[in-house]
Amino acid sequence: xxxxxxxxxxxAFNANAVKYLIIGAHAFGVHAEPxxxxxxxxxxxxxxxxxxxxxxxxxxxxxxxxxxxxxxxCDGSTFQIGQPPDRIDIIQQIxxxxxxxxxxxxxxxxxxxxxQLA
Numbered sequence: 001x002x003x004x005x006x007x008x009x010x011x012a013f014n015a016n017a018v019k020y021l022i023i024g025a026h027a028f029g030v031h032a033e034p035x036x037x038x039x040x041x042x043x044x045x046x047x048x049x050x051x052x053x054x055x056x057x058x059x060x061x062x063x064x065x066x067x068x069x070x071x072x073x074c075d076g077s078t079f080q081i082g083q084p085p086d087r088i089d090i091i092q093q094i095x096x097x098x099x100x101x102x103x104x105x106x107x108x109x110x111x112x113x114x115x116q117l118a
Contacts, residue, residue, distance in 0.1 A: 003086055006040045012057040019045040019053075023091070038084030046074040046092040054090065 002010075013020055021043045044054050051073035059065055063081050073079070079090040 002040070005082070005086055006088065009040075009042075009057070009061050009088060012061045013042070013054070016053045016057040016060070018057050019050045023094075039087040039089055041089045041091060043091045043094060044073065046076060048074055050074070058090075 010022075023041045023043045044050060048071075052070045054073045055065070055068075055070035058079075058081075068079075073090070073092065076093040078092065081088045081090075
């Protein structure tokens with residue numbers, strides 16, 4: 001189950017047209033078997049336009065952004081907010097996974113050439 005903070009951040013991401021995917025235990029619970037988790041993992045597309053949208057959304061949400069700027073959300077790092085069980089991880093890079101411009105995910109795995117998921 002998602003906490004109020006998780007839902008509020010997702011609303012802010014949606015309102016600002018942030019390109020993101022919910023990954024980790026929350027996604028696993030929807031597609032396989034629900035399980036407890038101590039955070040919400042969000043994979044964002046790391047480009048200039050999306051970084052600006054993510055920064056706006058995080059600002060509206062009330063995230064602690066002192067010393068940060070929009071460019072920090074397209075540098076490949078991970079941004080964490082809060083403490084478990086209400087921690088939020090904003091992930092910009094996953095080895096072998098690319099969030100494409102048209103909203104597609106491309107997995108590059110050593111056993112496959114390319115597998116596109118809609």
